[in-house]
Amino acid sequence: MQINPIAYIHTDFKEKFGIPRQSGRVxxxxxxxxxxxxxxxxxxxxxxxxxxxxxLIFDFSKSHRxxxxxxxxxxxxxxxKRVGVxxxxxxxxxxxxGLSAVKLERVEKTExxxxxxxxxxxxxxxxxxxYDIKPYIPYADCxxxxxxxxxxxxxxxxxxxxxxxxxxxxxxxxxxxAVIKCLADDxxxxxxxxxxxxxxxxxxxxxxxxxxxxxxxxVQSVExx
Amino acid sequence: MQINPIAYIHTDFKEKFGIPRQSGRVxxxxxxxxxxxxxxxxxxxxxxxxxxxxxLIFDFSKSHRxxxxxxxxxxxxxxxKRVGVxxxxxxxxxxxxGLSAVKLERVEKTExxxxxxxxxxxxxxxxxxxYDIKPYIPYADCxxxxxxxxxxxxxxxxxxxxxxxxxxxxxxxxxxxAVIKCLADDxxxxxxxxxxxxxxxxxxxxxxxxxxxxxxxxVQSVExx
Numbered sequence: 001m002q003i004n005p006i007a008y009i010h011t012d013f014k015e016k017f018g019i020p021r022q023s024g025r026v027x028x029x030x031x032x033x034x035x036x037x038x039x040x041x042x043x044x045x046x047x048x049x050x051x052x053x054x055x056l057i058f059d060f061s062k063s064h065r066x067x068x069x070x071x072x073x074x075x076x077x078x079x080x081k082r083v084g085v086x087x088x089x090x091x092x093x094x095x096x097x098g099l100s101a102v103k104l105e106r107v108e109k110t111e112x113x114x115x116x117x118x119x120x121x122x123x124x125x126x127x128x129x130x131y132d133i134k135p136y137i138p139y140a141d142c143x144x145x146x147x148x149x150x151x152x153x154x155x156x157x158x159x160x161x162x163x164x165x166x167x168x169x170x171x172x173x174x175x176x177x178a179v180i181k182c183l184a185d186d187x188x189x190x191x192x193x194x195x196x197x198x199x200x201x202x203x204x205x206x207x208x209x210x211x212x213x214x215x216x217x218x219v220q221s222v223e224x225x
Numbered sequence: 226m227q228i229n230p231i232a233y234i235h236t237d238f239k240e241k242f243g244i245p246r247q248s249g250r251v252x253x254x255x256x257x258x259x260x261x262x263x264x265x266x267x268x269x270x271x272x273x274x275x276x277x278x279x280x281l282i283f284d285f286s287k288s289h290r291x292x293x294x295x296x297x298x299x300x301x302x303x304x305x306k307r308v309g310v311x312x313x314x315x316x317x318x319x320x321x322x323g324l325s326a327v328k329l330e331r332v333e334k335t336e337x338x339x340x341x342x343x344x345x346x347x348x349x350x351x352x353x354x355x356y357d358i359k360p361y362i363p364y365a366d367c368x369x370x371x372x373x374x375x376x377x378x379x380x381x382x383x384x385x386x387x388x389x390x391x392x393x394x395x396x397x398x399x400x401x402x403a404v405i406k407c408l409a410d411d412x413x414x415x416x417x418x419x420x421x422x423x424x425x426x427x428x429x430x431x432x433x434x435x436x437x438x439x440x441x442x443x444v445q446s447v448e449x450x
Contacts, residue, residue, distance in 0.1 A: 046309040047312035051312065057320075057322055071271060082268075083271050085269050086358045086360075087360055101365065142366075146277045148276060
């Protein structure tokens with residue numbers, strides 16, 4: 001089947017590193033969904049504001065591969081344990097489709113793009129193609145007694161964040177909480193033996209360099225790009 | 226983007242009429258997911274049994290249209306109120322992708338098809354193409370305070386079911402509860418003024434004919450196909 005983007009989302013992430021491991025983990029992360037010309041039809045969104053959350057079906061556009069691999073190594077398992085690709089939400093999948101629940105903050109009409117949706121809790125790269133938007137239906141989608149395996153076990157994993165005031169102030173005020181929470185979510189990839197390493201997270205036009213020591217992300221510098 | 230089915234699901238529904246309005250509403254509805262040859266790889270499912278529920282991203286294969294319509298008429302609104310297509314889970318969408326959460330009953334290896342997944346709470350037509358299977362991750366996917374607009378308002382709508390014993394016994398025992406609950410879920414389409422009409426639901430190789438009177442589905446006959 002041929003599917004075509006109906007929209008693209010604009011976020012503060014130009015690179016994958018630093019994006020929270022699931023949607024909703026950092027409510028301060030905003031995104032704006034801008035529709036392709038054909039879909040800038042106000043009627044198509046009638047009633048959408050009565051839903052608090054939306055599903056986005058999107059393209060893991062930076063994770064296309066020629067061949068799929070039956071197993072992946074989830075970062076939450078330390079990156080050295082393999083699980084089946086269908087037992088993971090890894091971006092490397094036979095069909096490169098992603099699924100995220102985001103909060104609908106508001107519907108905003110803009111002069112340039114017509115109707116747009118401002119959403120929060122995003123975990124998507126800037127310019128990710130969106131194939132479908134569906135309302136979140138609590139009675140069907142919120143399964144209170146579901147078991148989430150290793151994702152459950154590690155849902156509270158987090159780092160302390162040591163972000164000195166003078167460095168924090170380099171960031172615009174509205175972006176500070178988002179960065180702190182993204183760091184707390186532990187953006188490090190699979191292999192973590194390498195403590196002392198300087199990691200670099202790009203966000204909202206800034207490069208944030210940090211190390212990880214004793215379960216604490218220590219910000220070393222913030223550079224405007 | 227070109228996407229290709231990784232699997233097809235086999236269910237008791239050869240026709241759309243009678244399928245519950247969302248997944249999970251009728252836990253007795255079983256389906257078996259049979260994979261395409263390339264994906265019958267045991268490793269690809271390693272660890273999947275530690276998740277209780279799965280997301281299926283599928284093709285609304287019987288709802289393809291040349292042109293999409295910006296608005297749809299949800300049956301739950303009586304079929305005479307229009308909402309935006311992106312404020313609905315209607316099968317008639319710009320990209321014909323569906324999303325359902327199902328319960329994973331078991332992983333079953335079969336001689337003919339290799340590894341298969343038996344799932345319950347299905348709301349899919351027999352032979353629906355599946356593009357992706359992802360584990361349900363409760364901390365991200367179950368949003369307890371989400372608001373579901375008209376879907377919330379109508380989540381408890383149901384019919385009484387008058388299914389005489391002699392008719393019920395025409396069905397195999399394992400299918401009876403499923404049929405009763407599908408009828409209770411009120412399968413009637415949009416326009417309901419037409420009481421006295423005989424509806425026909427096809428399920429598991431039987432045609433179930435019923436009328437609706439005073440909020441009760443009255444089964445009139447059951448025919449083996």
